[in-house]
Amino acid sequence: MGHLDDASLFLQAGGQPEPASARDEAAALRACAELATHLGLADVQAQVLGRHSNLAVSLTPHELVARVATGTARWRAAEQAQHEMAVAKALARAGAPAVRPAVAPGVGREGHDLAGPHAWVSQGRTWHISLWQRAQVLTTPPDARASGQALAACHTALAQASLPPRAAWGMLDELHRLLDDPDLLRQGAASADVALVRRLALACRQRLQALAPALQALHGDAHLNNVWATPQGPLWGDWEDTVVGPVEWDAACLVAGARVLGTDVAWSEAALQGWWHAREAQGSAPSPALLDECVLGRTLFVTAWMWALGAANGSPERRARLTGRLAWLRAH
Missing domain, CATH: 3.90.1200.10 (Aminoglycoside phosphotransferase (APH), C-terminal lobe)
Structure with a gap:
């Protein structure tokens, strides 16, 4: 089982490469599942939703998505994720048309911020992960x-x-x-x-x-x-x-x-x-x-x-x- 590395949130992200192999991707999915369990989310199945400059992972059966910093992590201080979450929470409070940070009433371990960002250590590797509410996305392009x-x-x-x-x-x-x-x-x-x-x-x-x-x-x-x-x-x-x-x-x-x-x-x-x-x-x-x-x-x-x-x-x-x-x- 992994653990949180709070100190690394204030350090330069450690050069994580974009998952380029099935092995790397499996390690990222394992980290997401471990973090979800640590946060009190039961029976999580982590599955890849999208592979871009970062990895998007669904946390089934919960209507949540984990985003794993991969391609951009080498060049960005992890505190950038904290700024992102502050902006996202401000937009949510204002009711603006933006994706919402993870909030699941009655779900998650008391005393933990579900959304993050989290620095999670799994098998000796630190993963920077944030959690978001899963939107009902249509297949048509947005107007x-x-x-x-x-x-x-x-x-x-x-x-x-x-x-x-x-x-x-x-x-x-x-x-x-x-x-x-x-x-x-x-x-x-x-x-x-x-x-x-x-x-x-x-x-x-x-x-x-x-x-x-x-x-x-x-x-x-x-x-x-x-x-x-x-x-x-x-x-x-x-x-x-x-x-x-x-x-x-x-x-x-x-x-x-x-x-x-x-x-x-x-x-x-x-x-x-x-x-x-x-x-x-x-x-x-x-x-x-x-x-x-x-x-x-x-x-x-x-x-x-x-x-x-x-x-x-x-x-x-x-x-x-x-x-x-x-x-x-x-x-x-």
Whole structure:
């Protein structure tokens, strides 16, 4: 049986690789089942729901999902998960259209926070795991305009929330940390391309800060794959990238892929319009100049992360997306 490692929540996450084998995945599932038992959840069967930059695990028969930090854990301090949970709880209190942290009245061991984040040691390995309520996700894509409106509602809730203080522009700090990692070159990034991204990133940061926008807590990764259609309407999930910055950064996340790679153009632009009109209706008109600059910043950020996660040596589809972003940046 494993145990909680509370101290590791305040340390740099220990370089956990993304589960790349059935053995690694089985170890992650074992850790989730052990943690669930420790928290008082009975008869749990842990099953993989999704494999992305992190691992999503259903905790049957409970309507809960465990998210295991895998691909991103090497580069992010574990306290990022604490910020994410603080944001998610604030959104839940406000009734905003966002995924809810795990709350199960009458379930779970007294004195334990069911949601976490938890640092769970299983067979000598520390896993960073958070628990979430499982939403009833429909098979159809979420309505684009309604998704943009839902994102605007989340922004309103976060602007009014009382959250722990955080440094602004964390996504740009993370971008530079990724570019400073010597493993990027071993992962297949060309030194000339890394130098280009670094130069563009420094100039982009200077222009963004010169615009002096209002700053607040954001989603940080607000694109089509992180919003789900539910019977109650679009629901925004995966708040792992939550940062403090201008709301236009999240708007850029909606459309950067469409404008750079030409993917999901109709959905992305309609979602942007839904968000834009909602902000105008609230008396907070967005800035087109700031949005354009954030599209550049977002593209630089995603490019660095694609290198870090091995896209240069990955599948043909991932290599094509990386190549497309680099071509756009070279022409920018």
